[in-house]
Amino acid sequence: MTSPLWPIRYKPLPDELLSSWLVRLARGHGLRVQTFCNLIFGNQLQVWNRDIDRLGPDWLVDVLSDRTGTPIEQARGTTLRSYEGCLYPSFRTSGSLQWITTLQMFHRTRQGFGMQYCPQCLFEDLVPYFRKEWRVAFITTCSRHQCMLRDRCVACGAGVAFHRGDMGNPQGQHRELISDCFACGASLASDLVDSVESYEPIVMDWLSGISAAVMSGTPSATDLDNLSVMRQLALLLLSRCSTVKLHDHVCRELAVPPIELVNGKLGFESRLLAERHHVIQLIGWLMMDLEPRLRSAWRAKGVRYNHMFKDFDRAPQFYLEIVESFANWRAR
Numbered sequence: 001m002t003s004p005l006w007p008i009r010y011k012p013l014p015d016e017l018l019s020s021w022l023v024r025l026a027r028g029h030g031l032r033v034q035t036f037c038n039l040i041f042g043n044q045l046q047v048w049n050r051d052i053d054r055l056g057p058d059w060l061v062d063v064l065s066d067r068t069g070t071p072i073e074q075a076r077g078t079t080l081r082s083y084e085g086c087l088y089p090s091f092r093t094s095g096s097l098q099w100i101t102t103l104q105m106f107h108r109t110r111q112g113f114g115m116q117y118c119p120q121c122l123f124e125d126l127v128p129y130f131r132k133e134w135r136v137a138f139i140t141t142c143s144r145h146q147c148m149l150r151d152r153c154v155a156c157g158a159g160v161a162f163h164r165g166d167m168g169n170p171q172g173q174h175r176e177l178i179s180d181c182f183a184c185g186a187s188l189a190s191d192l193v194d195s196v197e198s199y200e201p202i203v204m205d206w207l208s209g210i211s212a213a214v215m216s217g218t219p220s221a222t223d224l225d226n227l228s229v230m231r232q233l234a235l236l237l238l239s240r241c242s243t244v245k246l247h248d249h250v251c252r253e254l255a256v257p258p259i260e261l262v263n264g265k266l267g268f269e270s271r272l273l274a275e276r277h278h279v280i281q282l283i284g285w286l287m288m289d290l291e292p293r294l295r296s297a298w299r300a301k302g303v304r305y306n307h308m309f310k311d312f313d314r315a316p317q318f319y320l321e322i323v324e325s326f327a328n329w330r331a332r
Helices: 018-028 033-041 058-068 072-076 119-124 201-215 221-237 246-254 273-288 290-299 305-309 317-324
Strands: none
Touching: 018 033, 018 058, 033 058, 058 072, 201 221, 201 273, 221 246, 221 273, 221 305, 221 317, 246 273, 246 290, 273 290, 290 305, 290 317, 305 317
16 A cells, blocks of 8 residues: 655755755645654654664655655665765664764764755755765865865854754744754855865865766776775874874875864764865875885884784775785885
């Protein structure tokens, strides 16, 4: 038995996130987001105390698919689980997912700045909405507009929480658009953008190629191997171990000042946009000529042989061969 279709049956927009689609449906029916969710899912199934884009629960996705007449595969494609086998090897419900930004949920609020956006994309949208690729941690720029992404409201500094536009802002005021800041009401959409902060343009071009391959949905085996090695380099660049000084070494090689990284055991995916943009450029520079650049770091004692392998399961063969060539410390 099929469920009756809703009066408003918006379909997901290109690359739209599940949460964005759900908020648009609620508003299309003239209801507050929380009211709409309570009516559809009841009080027992809480929607906004979890990262629904990451988890993509069947009870939520199936209902939206049934009630809007959206093919189930298209509905499932709005979740970050659609990146399984591409950005990360296998899905898990807890802990961080490789290359997926964290929202740092606490009750129904987001304590982090994991929801990025391009102000000009929102400005040009006939119907503003939030994209899946804005949750990919190594994507820090908009390839379409050649500008920096943002991870907060420039007016008040609040993180992005568009689902709270009519239920959680301090003044209790309804926000007209999904692109309005929930906290202060200022529009996140703008044609005034931040230019890309590039250490070396050729590195940004290389990173854009990786991003394009992932967004195509059909990355090659080489792309997947590169992503795996890039993640290992991120761990090394962000290591708090006193004997790992790869970050400072690469900054010297690029003649860029090392930025002050936030203290604490934060993975790449939980870092602020500015930190991720800095680190991903260091990663890109290393990857473009990995063997000699990693060898230079090893010789300069920026990283030890054993650290290059540490916690790196299923390392690609090309990486293993490079690192094995550093086994003889006397050859420095």
